[in-house]
Amino acid sequence: MTVDRMILRELLEKGSDEDLLREMIGFVAQRMMDLEVESLCGAAPGERTPERTNQRNGYRERAWDTRAGTLTLQIPKLRKGSYFPGFLEPRRTAEKALAAVIQEAYVHGVSTRSVDELVRAMGMTGISKSQVSRLCEDIDTRVGTFLSRPLEGDWPYLWIDATYVKVREGGRIISVAVIVAVAVNTDGRREVLGLEVGPSEAEVFWTRFLRSLTRRGLRGVKLVISDAHEGLKAAASKVLSATWQRCRIHHFYRNALAHVGPSQRAMVAAAIRTAFTQETAEAAHRQWRQVADGLRERFPKLAALMDEAEYDVLAYMDFHCDHWAKISSTNPLERVNGEIKRRTDVVAIFPNDAAILRLTGAILLEQNDEWAVGRRYMSLETMTPLGHTDSVRLSAVTA
Numbered sequence: 001m002t003v004d005r006m007i008l009r010e011l012l013e014k015g016s017d018e019d020l021l022r023e024m025i026g027f028v029a030q031r032m033m034d035l036e037v038e039s040l041c042g043a044a045p046g047e048r049t050p051e052r053t054n055q056r057n058g059y060r061e062r063a064w065d066t067r068a069g070t071l072t073l074q075i076p077k078l079r080k081g082s083y084f085p086g087f088l089e090p091r092r093t094a095e096k097a098l099a100a101v102i103q104e105a106y107v108h109g110v111s112t113r114s115v116d117e118l119v120r121a122m123g124m125t126g127i128s129k130s131q132v133s134r135l136c137e138d139i140d141t142r143v144g145t146f147l148s149r150p151l152e153g154d155w156p157y158l159w160i161d162a163t164y165v166k167v168r169e170g171g172r173i174i175s176v177a178v179i180v181a182v183a184v185n186t187d188g189r190r191e192v193l194g195l196e197v198g199p200s201e202a203e204v205f206w207t208r209f210l211r212s213l214t215r216r217g218l219r220g221v222k223l224v225i226s227d228a229h230e231g232l233k234a235a236a237s238k239v240l241s242a243t244w245q246r247c248r249i250h251h252f253y254r255n256a257l258a259h260v261g262p263s264q265r266a267m268v269a270a271a272i273r274t275a276f277t278q279e280t281a282e283a284a285h286r287q288w289r290q291v292a293d294g295l296r297e298r299f300p301k302l303a304a305l306m307d308e309a310e311y312d313v314l315a316y317m318d319f320h321c322d323h324w325a326k327i328s329s330t331n332p333l334e335r336v337n338g339e340i341k342r343r344t345d346v347v348a349i350f351p352n353d354a355a356i357l358r359l360t361g362a363i364l365l366e367q368n369d370e371w372a373v374g375r376r377y378m379s380l381e382t383m384t385p386l387g388h389t390d391s392v393r394l395s396a397v398t399a
Contacts, residue, residue, distance in 0.1 A: 026071045029064070033085050037076040040083060055079045060372055064088060075373065082373040093142065097362035100136045100355075136358060143361030146368070147195055151213070154220025155183040155193070156386035157323070158242070161226060161333040162200045163340055167350040176353070178340065178360055179209060182333055186220070186387035188376035190332070192364045193218065197353045203231035210239040222386060223319060225327055227251040228312075246312035248276070249329035259302040268295065268302070276328070281317035288314060320382045332377075336367055 038044050043052040059074040076083055162177040177200035181193045194213050198205045206229065210218075224236040225245040233244045246252055256272065257265045271291050278284040288310050296303035316328040326332055340360050350356050371377070 022069045022071060026073065029071070029073060029085075029087065032087075033073070033076055033083075036085065037078070037083055040078065040081075054081070062088065062369070077373065080375075082375065084369075084373050093139065093362045093366055096135065097139050097143075097359045100139055100358060136354075139358055139362060140354075143358060143365060146365045147361055148216065151193060151217035151219075154186050154387045155218055156186065156220055156222040156383065157225065157327055158183045158193070158218075158221050158223070158240075159225045159330055159333050160232060161330045161337060162229075163337045163344075165344045165350060165356060166348065167353060167356060169352075173349055176356070178344075178356060180333060180336060180340075180360075180364065181209075181213065182336070183218075183221070184377055184383070186383045188378040188380050188383045190371045190377040192336075192368045192371075195357065195361055195364055197356050200229055201231055203234050206232040206235035207239060210235050214239060220387065223315065223327060225316075225330060227330065228255070228309075233312075243315050243318070244312060245315040245327060246309060247329045248313045248316075249331060251330075252309060252313050256302055256305055259299055259305065268299070271295065272306075275314070278317075279321075281314065284314050284317050285310065320385075322382045323378060326378070336364070339363055339367070 037056065041052060041054040041056065043049045045056060055078070057077040057079045059076055062073050062075050064071045064073050073085075073088075075085065159182045160179065162179050164175050164177055166173055167176055176197050179194075179196045179198065179200065181195070182190060183193050184190050194209065196205075196209045196212075198209075218240075221236075221240045221242040223245050224232070224240065224242050225247065226232055227247050228251055236242050236244050253269065253272075257269060260268045271294070275284050275288040275291060278287055288306065292303045292306040292310075295306070316324055319327060340363055343359060343363055344350075344356075347355075347359070
């Protein structure tokens with residue numbers, strides 16, 4: 001407590017300058033977090049005691065907007081589990097973004113009946129264009145900063161997936177793809193790297209998107225995991241010089257079983273699954289070809305599909321076996337896309353692409369914060385060998 005009093009005395013001695021209140025708020029908030037973490041650990045920093053249950057693991061920065069101004073807090077990290085101070089309200093940004101999208105739709109007269117009802121329920125009638133503009137500008141600044149931040153280090157695994165939303169364009173209602181890119185770095189930490197709205201099939205779109213990531217520092221990509229977008233496959237090879245993994249759960253199974261009658265689907269799925277249970281890549285490829293040959297007479301189209309997809313579907317087996325369950329499909333993005341769909345379904349029809357980016361960007365910003373304070377997605381020991389990027393790869397990325 002003596003040290004705390006000395007710090008407070010130093011702040012008070014500064015007099016009545018405009019930074020005093022902000023610095024005092026920052027000090028109190030930091031002290032509150034330190035006390036909470038001390039309680040969670042069962043010991044003070046550096047204290048040796050049998051009551052200790054956890055250890056600190058450094059800090060991460062987080063901006064906190066207050067009425068006194070924006071503060072930069074140092075949020076403690078724990079070796080086991082996670083810590084996030086309750087007063088930061090981690091879900092506020094996305095909720096504000098959702099409100100902004102609804103308000104914008106209301107102001108522009110393009111909202112559906114369900115959106116109008118929600119607007120009235122939230123007490124948002126009478127919103128002016130200037131009020132909407134100010135709210136949107138604040139959110140757009142935060143989201144824009146997040147989505148344009150520099151990317152440091154190597155990112156061996158990159159997942160890319162799309163979910164679809166409706167937007168008004170030129171007097172028509174069309175469906176557009178919301179593309180999300182997530183990667184794991186050599187520390188085993190998962191982060192949201194990028195977001196884009198556009199057509200998911202066009203190679204030129206994928207090339208532009210991946211190059212935007214490399215300009216921000218994306219490098220060291222060994223494996224890109226996605227559904228079978230031919231444009232993305234070509235762009236990943238050209239821009240990243242990376243191997244492509246075709247999602248084996250959601251995409252390949254769906255395409256494969258379309259060539260089989262309903263009564264045979266369980267049997268065929270079980271046969272294909274035997275390749276995924278092998279302990280080595282060599283054994284998996286051998287089993288894959290045996291299954292394809294066994295199905296060839298009854299299901300020639302399925303066998304042809306297996307011949308074509310073999311190396312794309314089994315690419316993950318060339319990497320560490322501890323990672324197989326996570327890098328063989330786009331499952332790591334399913335929860336993220338589910339949250340995006342839950343929020344965007346409320347809007348139904350977006351007034352423009354900017355509104356889509358505002359809402360989905362805010363959701364991704366919050367998801368990234370949760371991952372930052374959580375446990376590692378992959379162990380540090382298994383990721384370290386993937387962090388060596390040769391000069392050839394770097395030249396390809398920056399070209």
